[in-house]
Amino acid sequence: MAEPVTIIMIEDDTGHARLIEKNIRRAGVTNEIKHFDYGGAAMEFLVGNKAHATPLLILLDLNLPDMSGTDILEKIKADDRLHRAPVIVLTTTDDKVEIQRCYDLGCNVYITKPVEYETFAAAIRQLGLFLSVMQVPDPE
Amino acid sequence: MAILGTTRQKVVGLLAAGFAVLIANAMFSLWVGSRSSSFTSHTVIDQALKTSLAGLLSAAQDAETGQRGFLITGDEQYLEPYQAALTDMPKYLGQLESMSAQNEHLRTRLPRLREVADRRMSLVTNSVAFVRAGNRDKALTQLNSGLGKTTMDELRAITAELTALQDAMISQGLANLNRSESWARFINLATLALIVALAATTGGIVLRFVRELEEAQGELQTVNAGLERIVDERTADIVRANEEIQRFAYIVSHDLRAPLVNIMGFTSELEAIGKMVGRQYETLAQRAPDLVLPETPEAVRDDLPEAIGFIRTSTAKMDRLINAILGLSREGRRVLTAANVDMSALVSGIADSMRHQIDAAGGTITVGKLPAMITDKLAIEQIFSNLIENASKYTDPGRAPHIKVEGHSEGIQVFYSIADNGRGIDEKDMERVFELFRRAGKQDQPGEGLGLAFVRAAVRRLGGTISVKSELGKGTTFTLRFASKLQLSRSKTNG
Numbered sequence: 001m002a003e004p005v006t007i008i009m010i011e012d013d014t015g016h017a018r019l020i021e022k023n024i025r026r027a028g029v030t031n032e033i034k035h036f037d038y039g040g041a042a043m044e045f046l047v048g049n050k051a052h053a054t055p056l057l058i059l060l061d062l063n064l065p066d067m068s069g070t071d072i073l074e075k076i077k078a079d080d081r082l083h084r085a086p087v088i089v090l091t092t093t094d095d096k097v098e099i100q101r102c103y104d105l106g107c108n109v110y111i112t113k114p115v116e117y118e119t120f121a122a123a124i125r126q127l128g129l130f131l132s133v134m135q136v137p138d139p140e
Numbered sequence: 141m142a143i144l145g146t147t148r149q150k151v152v153g154l155l156a157a158g159f160a161v162l163i164a165n166a167m168f169s170l171w172v173g174s175r176s177s178s179f180t181s182h183t184v185i186d187q188a189l190k191t192s193l194a195g196l197l198s199a200a201q202d203a204e205t206g207q208r209g210f211l212i213t214g215d216e217q218y219l220e221p222y223q224a225a226l227t228d229m230p231k232y233l234g235q236l237e238s239m240s241a242q243n244e245h246l247r248t249r250l251p252r253l254r255e256v257a258d259r260r261m262s263l264v265t266n267s268v269a270f271v272r273a274g275n276r277d278k279a280l281t282q283l284n285s286g287l288g289k290t291t292m293d294e295l296r297a298i299t300a301e302l303t304a305l306q307d308a309m310i311s312q313g314l315a316n317l318n319r320s321e322s323w324a325r326f327i328n329l330a331t332l333a334l335i336v337a338l339a340a341t342t343g344g345i346v347l348r349f350v351r352e353l354e355e356a357q358g359e360l361q362t363v364n365a366g367l368e369r370i371v372d373e374r375t376a377d378i379v380r381a382n383e384e385i386q387r388f389a390y391i392v393s394h395d396l397r398a399p400l401v402n403i404m405g406f407t408s409e410l411e412a413i414g415k416m417v418g419r420q421y422e423t424l425a426q427r428a429p430d431l432v433l434p435e436t437p438e439a440v441r442d443d444l445p446e447a448i449g450f451i452r453t454s455t456a457k458m459d460r461l462i463n464a465i466l467g468l469s470r471e472g473r474r475v476l477t478a479a480n481v482d483m484s485a486l487v488s489g490i491a492d493s494m495r496h497q498i499d500a501a502g503g504t505i506t507v508g509k510l511p512a513m514i515t516d517k518l519a520i521e522q523i524f525s526n527l528i529e530n531a532s533k534y535t536d537p538g539r540a541p542h543i544k545v546e547g548h549s550e551g552i553q554v555f556y557s558i559a560d561n562g563r564g565i566d567e568k569d570m571e572r573v574f575e576l577f578r579r580a581g582k583q584d585q586p587g588e589g590l591g592l593a594f595v596r597a598a599v600r601r602l603g604g605t606i607s608v609k610s611e612l613g614k615g616t617t618f619t620l621r622f623a624s625k626l627q628l629s630r631s632k633t634n635g
Contacts, residue, residue: 015402022409063398092394092401116459117404 005136006052007033009059010042010072011090016113020059020090023121027128039067047079055136056082060107062091062098070101077106084137088127147349151342158338165331172324179313185239186306189246192235193299196253199228200260200295204288207264211271211279222264229261245305253298260291382472389469393462400459407451414444461577464590468576468597476516476601478626483510483556486517487545490524498532503541505532510547511554515626519598524558526591527618531560533585536613554624559617565610573608602626 007024011017017035024033032054036042046056058076062069069089076082086108093099094112102110111127114120203225209218233254240247263282270279282288421440425432484507491505498505505528513520528543535541539561547556565573569580576593599606604622 013398013402015406016398019402019405019409063394092397113401117401117408120401120405121408 004054005031005057006054007031007057007059007131008042008046009033009035010039010064010069011035011059011061012037012064013061016061019121020124023124024128024131027125027132029128029132031131039064039069039072043067043072043075046076046082052081055138056085057131057134057136058085058087060087060089060091062089062093062102070098070105073102073105073107086134086136090127147345150345151349154338154342154345158335158342161331161334161338165327168327169324172320175320176317179317182313183310185242186310189236189239189243189306190303192232192239193302195228196232196236196257197295197299199225199232200257200292203229203261203264204292207267208283210268211276211283214271214276219268222268225261225264229257233257245302245309249298249302253295253302256291256294256298260288260295263288263291386469386472389465390473393466393469396458396462397466400455400462403451404455404459407448407455411448414440414448418444460588464576464588468590468594471519471522471594472597472601474518476519476626476628478514478628479517480512480514481517481520482512483520483547483554484512486521487524487528490521490528491543491545494528494532498541498543501532501535501541503532503535503543505543506545508544508546510545510556511549511624513554513622513624513626515602515622519602523595523598523602523620524556526595527558530591531558531562531616533587534560534562534581534616536561536563536615549624552624554622556620556622557617558620559615561615564612564614564616565608566612567610570608570610574606 007029009017009020011020014037017037021033021035034045036045046058060069060072064072069091073087073089076085076087083106087106088109088111089102089107090111090113092113099110111123114123202221206219206222206225210216210222212218236246236250236253240250267279267282267288270276270282418440421432421436425437487510488507491507495505524545528545531543532541542561544559545556546559547554549555563581565580572578573580574592574596575589577589578593579587579589596606599620599622602622603626604620607619607621608616609619610616
């Protein structure tokens with residue numbers, strides 16, 4: 001990514017978070033990655049008073065202990081400053097209804113985490129490659 | 141049923157009583173009728189008797205009148221009534237004779253009546269003969285003797301007595317008739333009252349019975365409605381419980397997957413690090429062997445890859461199991477669609493896809509005529525695939541496999557059986573074979589112990605049952621039973 005985009009990763013499983021980060025890095029993405037374990041903390045950072053200096057890209061897990069990922073998605077897309085920020089849902093759920101719901105709520109990409117680690121790692125590396133060419137709008 | 145029985149008995153009894161009363165009344169009426177008709181014939185006879193008696197008397201008087209006229213005038217013309225009486229008298233006596241058989245009074249008095257009448261007539265005849273012979277005085281002497289009057293009085297007395305007796309008999313009969321008629325009236329009234337009472341009672345019973353029936357019907361409807369509601373509630377409960385289990389299985393398998401991804405992920409990371417460390421060690425061993433610790437070569441070359449290998453195979457197995465559960469729960473969540481399925485064609489298709497393998501073992505597979513049913517095609521296909529695959533898989537090494545699929549329908553149910561001559565299932569394993577991850581017999585075939593667990597879950601989902609009969613070393617028969625038309629539950633199963 002040409003712009004100094006900050007990647008916000010909302011993922012309660014630290015192991016997954018670490019593996020995602022490692023594999024994104026292996027794809028050559030060097031952007032700052034901010035990791036949040038809980039939805040509450042992430043929302044505080046995202047919709048807090050402080051204006052964001054850089055454009056944001058959000059990696060979102062749907063199964064969070066404190067709040068549902070779809071609620072977070074809904075709030076992001078309803079926020080004046082954040083609604084253009086791309087949201088990539090990265091989760092284990094492959095329920096059709098859930099997928100439809102996320103796209104209805106304005107999610108940009110929905111990715112199911114593969115169980116096979118090799119496939120998972122490959123997918124994340126490709127996501128990293130995808131992120132490196134993706135255009136992200138400036139913050140408002 | 142008890143109410144019905146006693147009511148039927150009561151109604152039948154009352155109707156029988158009614159008919160008995162009617163029959164008794166009819167018989168009584170017949171009797172009264174016969175009595176009155178016999179009385180009528182009596183009165184007719186009485187009338188004839190009186191006429192004959194009166195005729196007799198008048199004939200006697202006519203004869204006397206004729207005799208007197210002839211005696212006074214000597215004119216033969218006056219003898220005309222006498223001449224008529226000569227023929228009339230025997231006629232009336234003959235009539236009375238014929239009537240005497242039925243009339244006791246007449247019978248006892250008839251000889252005397254005949255004698256008196258004959259005496260009277262012979263007196264007249266004698267007197268006429270005297271006059272004709274010119275012996276007028278002798279005739280007058282006989283007349284003056286009063287013999288004629290005595291006989292005439294005698295005749296009158298007998299006829300009067302007979303007439304009186306007849307009148308008494310008639311009035312007696314009339315009184316009898318009146319009495320029996322008033323009896324008949326009374327009996328008719330009584331019969332009418334009885335019939336009305338019986339009809340009212342029967343009607344009352346029938347009405348009460350009908351009312352009871354209506355009430356029972358109403359109660360039955362209420363109970364039925366209640367039953368339907370209970371069945372609906374139970375069904376909803378079962379559907380809900382089933383959905384909960386499906387959701388539970390889904391969540392569990394999902395949540396188990398997340399740590400597994402980590403284990404597998406970091407195992408890969410470890411493996412990569414291990415390889416790197418290995419390369420580092422090789423360099424070190426070449427350049428500075430004295431720095432290498434004695435246990436390092438074994439640890440790096442054997443222990444590390446071995447540990448990682450075990451972690452990998454274990455996680456791979458765990459992954460397969462979790463996937464199996466996930467698959468089962470996913471199949472359970474799949475929305476079923478009912479369609480008409482030609483079972484013969486479907487099973488023949490499955491058999492054909494396995495024929496190559498069975499032919500290679502020198503065996504046979506035959507598919508009989510199977511009843512069609514309305515069901516979810518994918519689920520039923522998976523059920524038969526699994527069962528036929530099992531039949532061709534768990535064979536007895538001592539003989540060629542023979543698999544037979546048959547079916548029949550009974551009312552709204554359809555039955556299918558898959559029979560093989562394979563190695564069979566031990567009785568203690570009959571239930572186990574249907575359990576998830578459980579297998580029976582010699583573990584010489586690949587598999588996770590999923591097939592029959594899946595089959596049973598799918599059969600249940602289609603509202604059917606599966607049962608197994610088997611003898612170790614002889615063969616196994618699985619029997620499936622379904623309703624010929626799949627009833628889809630109203631609730632959706634998206635958890």
